[in-house]
Amino acid sequence: MHTVLVVDDETDILELVVFNLERQQFKVLTADNGLTAVQIAKDKIPDLIVLDLMLPGMDGFSVFRELRADPRTNGIPVLMLTAKGEVNDRIAGLELGADDYVTKPFSPRELLLRVRALLKRTRKVTVDASLKSGDFLLERNTLKLFLAGRPVDLTATEFKLLRLLVEANGEVQERDALLREVWGYSDTMLTRTLDTHVKRLREKLGKHAECIQTVRGVGYRFVASPNPA
Amino acid sequence: MHTVLVVDDETDILELVVFNLERQQFKVLTADNGLTAVQIAKDKIPDLIVLDLMLPGMDGFSVFRELRADPRTNGIPVLMLTAKGEVNDRIAGLELGADDYVTKPFSPRELLLRVRALLKRTRKVTVDASLKSGDFLLERNTLKLFLAGRPVDLTATEFKLLRLLVEANGEVQERDALLREVWGYSDTMLTRTLDTHVKRLREKLGKHAECIQTVRGVGYRFVASPNPA
DNA sequence: ATCGTCTGTCACAAATTCGTCACCACGCAC
DNA sequence: GTGCGTGGTGACGAATTTGTGACAGACGAT
Incomplete structure (x- = not known):
């Protein structure tokens, strides 16, 4: 239903x-x-x-x-x-x-x-949709973020960025692609905006900051459980 | 892509x-x-x-x-x-x-x-672009290498190099060809860069280092199971 | 108007990657 | 064994990339 x-x-x-x-x-x-x-x-x-x-x-x-x-x-x-x-x-x-x-x-x-x-x-997206690890809960469909049960407010930009990363499902998202899809930058821009927002996202992720991994020279990647090798 | x-x-x-x-x-x-x-x-x-x-x-x-x-x-x-x-x-x-x-x-x-x-x-559903041989799993989109399930991070250069070797499917890749395709070197260069990167790759391959075989005077070759002949 | 929030940019610090080099080891021909 | 050519290895420094804190403008709510 x-x-x-x-x-x-x-x-x-x-x-x-x-x-x-x-x-x-x-x-x-x-x-x-x-x-x-x-x-x-x-x-x-x-x-x-x-x-x-x-x-x-x-x-x-x-x-x-x-x-x-x-x-x-x-x-x-x-x-x-x-x-x-x-x-x-x-x-x-x-x-x-x-x-x-x-x-x-x-x-x-x-x-x-x-x-x-x-x-x-x-249906698949909406059902399996929540990423959970410990006290970390990310509802994929609404993209609401809960840390230890408390909802975390994300700004519009942070939301768009996190959404792209999460929906990529572990795949690396290239800097250019992120800049294009979040900010609409058409050509390769030399800007630190992305880095700054990633940093702010990580702050809000608290101890789960490592879920957003840097892939040097390429972009970023979101993994639910950042297993140390 | x-x-x-x-x-x-x-x-x-x-x-x-x-x-x-x-x-x-x-x-x-x-x-x-x-x-x-x-x-x-x-x-x-x-x-x-x-x-x-x-x-x-x-x-x-x-x-x-x-x-x-x-x-x-x-x-x-x-x-x-x-x-x-x-x-x-x-x-x-x-x-x-x-x-x-x-x-x-x-x-x-x-x-x-x-x-x-x-x-x-x-996008999420289709798991494409993974190269597998033996207990190797090379995910093109993730830029990740899995050895028996354990993720191994590769740098951009290392990835390009390994990808060429793996995709060659056991064929020997000549030094010149590798230098050209990975580094864009046009003519035969006298450089040890390739050797260094091969070494770093072997380090990350751990006990599977032998999968990258040296063909003296020619180049390198990747074999999934380096069986002693 | 005033306040607070969100955002993008900048400068600087930190971290990583990468190419080169010197030196050593190995294989092969003689 | 000796010598030569090729490849392996570790270290180093430079270049690149990213993290970080501060700051000012934009925007909206009060």
Whole structure:
């Protein structure tokens, strides 16, 4: 059983629904007009968000950006509904980081299939998702960090950086790649910004600082259990 | 760097291409008509397969089923290209277990975005790029060497050197060739650099130092099991 | 406006890597 | 055995890379 948040214009209502994988049905759980979609998302932390880009009052993209800006909702896959296959919208959505899109008109069956596929794809990530070692807990999907049970606040930049490192799953992330993906630097920049942020991350990781390993001349690598040889 | 197999009808050629995430470009590596797409996939184990459903001679779906039937290719994500958004095809593809699809016509940019998104999603799952021989495990992406499970850190130069030796698969690598490929030395240089690095590599190989064999007057050779003849 | 936080840059310190060298050991031809 | 050529080894210094603390501007909240 998965929780799916649908932000649609046809119903003109924000619905928090439960998607039953077995029966392949949506079922409305709650509907609330007072709250914004983003607020609901942050409260309920659904497994998937279906976001219609053609919302009556607001801009779908800004909703999306808001969702991505918050660590709690950042990891949630978003399936976008775009009007009559306008390529520009589709591209913009994907570039922003949407996980999938469906173009109108679509059959309900197709939407179900895509939702199911997306849930299937992301299920592994969301389920196995927490890295734990001792009093160190990193929830992969929300990327919240807990040290000895206490949540650690990460700034937006730190969050993006840590996320890339963690999601790389032990692989080395090159300096250039990190600078590009976190800071948007296009060409090889000579900057110490990355080093500084790595240092700040390590500070916040406390005694687990070693999880972020330096690979000299290449970049950095995140390992859950930095075993000394 | 990811390897992507594209099975298309417009080129009427099976292309094994390399998709450069950084530059966001495809680059053709090899093209081969004699083999079937499935054979190539099983041989090369790409990170992603782009499968056109409207293949000239054969049925795209059967290709897909073949891919899923073999353990080697079963885990590889498949992105389907379907003709003019025929809903039936799309549904059938997703039901079979395709990971994504793109409907024609599409812009190249859009395909790139979807490929990139799919690779990003599945990056963790596909454990590629590891060289194994004996109890050696050389992970290309991690820049790590495992000896009987224990991780060994290599510097960038050491890694390049060892990689060339291992990939030579037992063949002797001449000094000049190594100096050229690792250090970029164009002409025959009189330097002891290579020797020093070989020594350092042997140190890190521990009791497996003998795997790097000296071929006097020629170069070096890597053998997984240095059996006394 | 004021305060606090986040961020990028800088200068300097520390750490690592790397190439070279001197010296030694070994193999081979005679 | 002797001599020559080739490779092994340890040490050293230079160059490169990264860690670190301080600082100032940007930004937002109060």
